[in-house]
Amino acid sequence: MKLLIKNGVIVTPNGEKKSDLLIENDKISRIAPAIDEKCKTVDASGKHVLAGLIDMHVHLREPGFEGKEDIESGCKAAVKGGVTQVCCMPNTNPVNDNAVVTTYIKHRANEVNLCKVNPVGCITKGQEGESLSDIGKMKSAGIVAISDDGKSVDNSLIMRLAMEYANGFNLKCLCHCEDKKLVDGGVVNEGYNSTLAGLKGSPRAAEDIMIARDIALSESLDIPVHICHVSTYSGVELIRNAKKRGVKVTAETCPHYFILTDDIITSYDTNTKVNPPVREDRDRQAIIAGLKDGTLDCIVTDHAPHSQKDKQVEYNLAAFGISGIETSFALSYTYLVKTGIMSLQELSKKMSKNPANILSLDGGEIKEGAVADITIVDLNKKYTIDGNKFVSKGKNTPFNGYEVFGEVNYTIVDGEIKYADGGK
Ligand code: DOR
Ligand code: ZN
Numbered sequence: 001m002k003l004l005i006k007n008g009v010i011v012t013p014n015g016e017k018k019s020d021l022l023i024e025n026d027k028i029s030r031i032a033p034a035i036d037e038k039c040k041t042v043d044a045s046g047k048h049v050l051a052g053l054i055d056m057h058v059h060l061r062e063p064g065f066e067g068k069e070d071i072e073s074g075c076k077a078a079v080k081g082g083v084t085q086v087c088c089m090p091n092t093n094p095v096n097d098n099a100v101v102t103t104y105i106k107h108r109a110n111e112v113n114l115c116k117v118n119p120v121g122c123i124t125k126g127q128e129g130e131s132l133s134d135i136g137k138m139k140s141a142g143i144v145a146i147s148d149d150g151k152s153v154d155n156s157l158i159m160r161l162a163m164e165y166a167n168g169f170n171l172k173c174l175c176h177c178e179d180k181k182l183v184d185g186g187v188v189n190e191g192y193n194s195t196l197a198g199l200k201g202s203p204r205a206a207e208d209i210m211i212a213r214d215i216a217l218s219e220s221l222d223i224p225v226h227i228c229h230v231s232t233y234s235g236v237e238l239i240r241n242a243k244k245r246g247v248k249v250t251a252e253t254c255p256h257y258f259i260l261t262d263d264i265i266t267s268y269d270t271n272t273k274v275n276p277p278v279r280e281d282r283d284r285q286a287i288i289a290g291l292k293d294g295t296l297d298c299i300v301t302d303h304a305p306h307s308q309k310d311k312q313v314e315y316n317l318a319a320f321g322i323s324g325i326e327t328s329f330a331l332s333y334t335y336l337v338k339t340g341i342m343s344l345q346e347l348s349k350k351m352s353k354n355p356a357n358i359l360s361l362d363g364g365e366i367k368e369g370a371v372a373d374i375t376i377v378d379l380n381k382k383y384t385i386d387g388n389k390f391v392s393k394g395k396n397t398p399f400n401g402y403e404v405f406g407e408v409n410y411t412i413v414d415g416e417i418k419y420a421d422g423g424k
Contacts, residue, residue, distance in 0.1 A: 001025055003415055004037050008044025008376060011051075011348050012366050021049060023372040026414035031368055042417075044376050047409060048344065051352040051366050052084025052373030056359060057149070057174070057228060057252060057300035058325060060086070060117070063104060064093025069305040069393045071105065074325075075114035077303070077392035079419035081326040082375035082408035085116040085363060086303075087355075090127065091150040097122035097133035102141035114418050115411075116373075118144040118361065123162045123173060129153050132162055139169045144359050147174035149228060150275075152210050154180065160217050167223045172359065174226045177210035177235070178276065187316055189277040193262040199315055204232040204283075207276050211235045215242045215249055224248035226358060229302050231257045231276040233286030240295040250358050251290075252300045255331040256322055256398065258287045264398060270311045270318035271387075271398045274304070288341060297354045299347075301328045305394020323394030327385055329377065331399065333406035344379075372415035381407035 003023040010019045010031060020035040021028060060074035069077075078086050088105065090096030096105065102119045109117030121138035123146045125131050135146060146166050152175070153159045163173050183202045188194050190201025211227055215238060218225035230236060230253045242249045260278040272278065290296040304321025311318050332351065336342050342350075356364025363373040385402045387395040411419035 001415060002037055002039035003412070004035060004039055004041045005044050005049055005374070005376070006041055008047050008049035010049045010366055011344055013345060013349060013353060015345065023415040026372055028366065028368055028370050028372050042376065042410060047376050047378050049366065050348050050375045050377060051364055052375050052411070052413065053082045053329060053351045054085045054355040054361060054364060055083045055301050055303065055325060055328065056087040056298065056355040058086045058088055058303040059091065059305065060088040061092060061305065062108065063101065067307045068310070071108040071117065072112045073391065073393045075109065075112050075117065077325050077390060078115045079411040080391050080408065082329045082377060082411050083115055083325055084373035084375065084411060084413045085118065085361060087118045087120050087144055087359065089120050089147060089149040090122045095122050095127045096120070097125050097127065099134060099137040099141035102138045102143055106142045115413055118359070120144065120174060121146045123148045123153055124158060127151060129155055129158060132158065132165060135166055135171065136169055139171060143171070144361065145172050145174050147176060147228070149174065149176040152176055152178045152180065156213060156217070159214065160221065163217055163221055163223045163225065172224055172226050174228050175210070175214045176228050177207050177214060179206045179209045182206040182209065187273060188265045189262040189279040191262060191280055193265050197266050197268065199265060202277055204234055204279065207232050208234045208238060211238050215239070215247055218249055219245070219247045222248070224250070227251040229254055229257070229276060229300070230287065230290070230296060231279055231283060233283045236286045236290040236295055240290065243295060250297045251295065252298045253287050253291065253296050254300055254302050255324060255328055255335070258284055258291065259331060259335050260398060268315050269398060270313065270315055271322065271396045273315060273318050273320055274322050275320035291336070291350065292342060297350070297358060299328065299332055299350045301325045305392050306396050307393065311396050321396065322398060323387065323390060323392050323396045326390050326392060327397060327399055327404070329408060330404035330406040333379065334404040338405055372412060374412040375408060376410040378407045378409055379405060381405065383407060
């Protein structure tokens with residue numbers, strides 16, 4: 001099977017160049033100025049051809065919470081968002097703390113056959129923070145990392161053992177950093193706006209304490225660690241300093257942390273409720289600086305779809321989370337590249353190559369011989385975000401009405417077109 005992409009601007013870590021690109025079976029076989037082949041052809045004139053986006057932090061909800069999302073709807077949303085590969089968090093029901101659940105997820109993802117789905121296994125049994133799950137067996141079944149995402153592992157000894165044990169299987173811990181006791185029921189960032197809104201605040205320190213602990217464990221053990229969804233200026237600073245000392249720490253953030261501030265919570269729109277919470281402009285600026293100087297390695301969505309009934313309630317009762325996988329490219333392009341903060345190449349690295357490197361995944365780069373996971377976008381196309389048009393079951397976005405640039409036209413996985421906005 002061959003597929004020819006003609007006249008697109010190809011974005012690689014080395015630059016941008018107008019070229020044709022030929023795919024044979026599941027690999028990129030040639031990149032050259034003018035390729036003529038009698039085969040299925042995609043006209044990419046005026047469009048950019050990027051390495052397929054890799055979102056290493058999503059919640060697909062299946063098994064157990066199919067009212068919020070399932071593997072099929074989540075994968076449809078992913079390819080619509082240009083995402084060729086996701087890592088799905090284990091806070092399902094049952095949680096993914098054993099090989100049976102891991103195998104089930106892989107099996108369903110194969111049936112759905114849209115994007116690649118890499119399960120993340122629980123660090124602890126039942127995600128309860130008390131004893132280690134069957135990490136080795138889950139690795140054999142296909143997990144690519146471990147995490148208790150949604151919760152921190154409070155017990156530092158368990159966390160240390162998890163890092164050591166997982167490292168033996170070449171797996172990283174993806175750390176959701178939250179000192180629950182210090183959060184103490186907080187639902188938004190603690191500050192002026194929480195006081196104004198009369199909503200209980202959660203201090204930065206609740207996140208920073210756990211970031212500092214996990215860095216300390218990583219440093220003392222000399223084992224790599226990855227920090228999830230960084231939201232605080234002080235967390236960025238902890239990671240920056242650790243990297244300077246040579247600690248093997250990597251980190252991610254999400255579009256809501258570099259676009260929004262807690263000014264929006266006074267609307268009481270529950271779509272703004274997310275954990276960790278969006279914080280102040282000082283944090284937002286520091287996250288941008290951290291992305292720019294490499295302190296923050298990747299942009300993920302923490303795609304957290306919820307049903308209407310989980311969100312259409314009082315702010316205090318609403319579920320935490322933002323449905324983000326369909327808007328991440330356009331938001332990141334609009335707020336980071338259009339504004340001149342970073343180049344498209346740099347953005348592409350944050351959304352493809354760096355996550356691939358961190359988790360040793362296939363893909364992440366366009367070059368001859370590489371796997372044919374590709375996203376084609378129209379950077380000039382402007383549109384208005386409307387959560388009601390999401391294919392995800394989760395319509396919960398705080399970005400309704402935002403005007404963005406960068407529409408996904410094609411998502412190609414293993415050389416096959418999995419999404420085409422104008423039909424295949
Ligand atoms: O806002 C969030 N929602 N943060 C998390 O860590 C978990 C996620 C979810 O599962 O809904
Ligand atoms: Zn989390």
